[in-house]
Amino acid sequence: MEALFPDSVVVTNESKIVFLIIDGLGGLAMEGKGGTELQVARTPNLDDLAARSICGLLDPVAPGITPGSGPAHLALFGYDPVKWNIGRGILSALGIDFPLEENDVAARGNFATLDTEGKIVDRRAGRISTETNRGLCTKVRERVDVAPRTEYYFEPVRDYRVVLVLRGEGLRDDLTDTDPQALGVKPLACQATDPRAEETARLVNRFLAQAQEVLAQEERANSILLRGFAKYRRYPSMEERFGLRSLAIANYPMYRGLARLVGMELHPLCPDIEGEFLALGERYADFDFFFLHVKEPDSRGEDGDFDAKVRILGEVDALVPEITKLNPDVLVVTGDHSTPSKLRMHSWHPLPVLLHSTYARVDEVGRFDEISCAGGGLGRQPMVNLMSLALAHALRLTKYGA
């Protein structure tokens, strides 16, 4: 079946749309806990909102598929997560606010420690500081020259993490990782998986060989491991597609990168979660769409700390009035993917969602959790539908067809 995206029926108006995205929102019941994290959490504000909203469940990519943060957020923003799937290298470059150009090839990397035989003994180079990282990147840039007509950028991210960006004619990203993601083995050579990528592989290996020499005397960071090669292509922006001037309020590099990818303006980093909610009010007059991203529930889920995830969900709930007092035309609350404490990782389970609007057909769901929302009026939907639904409830979509 051909997909129908809302782009062709977009109109603009003065409405405001807020997406509160609680990372890793969905969970699973654990023995002795009495339900999922959301069921156990005290969330009176979200429950009250759910009772006045239409609710449902969202599959980020497809039923059974566990999404990375990239595809999950693209789906939230209304971009087909398979068609627009993005490589990790590009995400990392976007996360440090690197000004990518069309056809740049980027990889994420680690400084690592090799032993005297050249085998990896620490994939994180003893977790060197960001400051040390910055110094080493400068040193590499000063002394390594890849090729006459290929520029490269070698940038610190945080701690031991770096980004490599290659810029030149005919670069490709059909490349294997040099990071074996294992200890006791040597770094791998970068190999082309398509013959047309062989020149790019050669450039990468040349960069790595030279960098290795530069780093030879370093005690900890004496090598670089690269993975997730990806080529940048420009994404049509949310303003171009949906007429939405959009602000991202997000405190973690990857989510900031994803928001930038679809043309959102980035709010400066906020001191904490409360700061993020307050930022929304402060900039409320200036944008049509607000992406408010709260990272912590995902982190607690990945820690496997059920009780801590419950607590942080309660803290997020307590801040919800900071949004509702602004009375946005459409308020959506959901997550990007589930991170059940029971699994300690992203999972395939669908996300609860609520959509509040004067024009929502309010259903009988009275609590905001995974089980209650399963009975909601939105049913179980692909997440990429959410943007259409939000635009519709903001009266930003006109009639399709005569």
Next chain:
Amino acid sequence: MEALFPDSVVVTNESKIVFLIIDGLGGLAMEGKGGTELQVARTPNLDDLAARSICGLLDPVAPGITPGSGPAHLALFGYDPVKWNIGRGILSALGIDFPLEENDVAARGNFATLDTEGKIVDRRAGRISTETNRGLCTKVRERVDVAPRTEYYFEPVRDYRVVLVLRGEGLRDDLTDTDPQALGVKPLACQATDPRAEETARLVNRFLAQAQEVLAQEERANSILLRGFAKYRRYPSMEERFGLRSLAIANYPMYRGLARLVGMELHPLCPDIEGEFLALGERYADFDFFFLHVKEPDSRGEDGDFDAKVRILGEVDALVPEITKLNPDVLVVTGDHSTPSKLRMHSWHPLPVLLHSTYARVDEVGRFDEISCAGGGLGRQPMVNLMSLALAHALRLTKYGA
């Protein structure tokens, strides 16, 4: 939206997945019966399982579409039932364990009785025995020669049913049936519906003309009617796609053929339904995936015998502990399609499904029937999603995208 099949994110582990497929499972309420067959049946084991599972409804092909057994089972096995739809001739050949080769063209056939004017008076040739059938097939094979460079195989199935397989260069299946599926008319000539199939049509008609002569003196089986011409293409196996070494426990030829098509090993025929359930336990150590097929509820539905379908559902339920005592990582119970006694045929109604796993987000459904499952956490899904969901709950799918 682009389709995403789970193939690209498959990983393997030691988990066991069991699909209990109750053929014709779904039904309809009939006056005076107090509900659907499943609602009326005594199914304490399935109800208990449903209460500890996630439930939902599955559409085999699409809402409103009544599936044949071929597309329904392909959807169950995770193969797009439209893209991979298979002709009846191929199914029949697979059902008799015929070693098909790529590009073989197969048709199913009947021995039939023609009167002196050449008109069909019995499409089943008086239901001749399998033994008689076998003798006639041999006779035809000995005396009919289709063409120098085309081999053919003419094989008995059961009773009056046969399979014709043509093997050679450039054969096509764009062919009309010769079986008019009516009495009092002559068999039809096989016609090409694509000009490139004209040579194949000529071969088929030549085979039929010669066979007719060979059979001329037979009292009952004096003709052959062919239908469902289909070309064989190799299907990627479930092991290739999903890493699943799979065992089919099924007692009817078509389902065995479908399982073979996707590379399952076939368990020898079992004496009865109980024997099928016991076979699962006996071979449990040797495979990752088990397709346990119970045919009888479909047959009772096609008979229009509501009470008999209710009884057989109760009998199947009583055997469920033979599966649950093995404690599979993922247990799915559903059907391939609905066969309501009220309609006496396959129908388009979606199937109830339950998925039991430690990682299932258990919903509030407490009974295994069509109405209760409609409120389950799986929602209403295309059946082809089921394999992704089963693999996910067996932790056999890794993350998609960064």
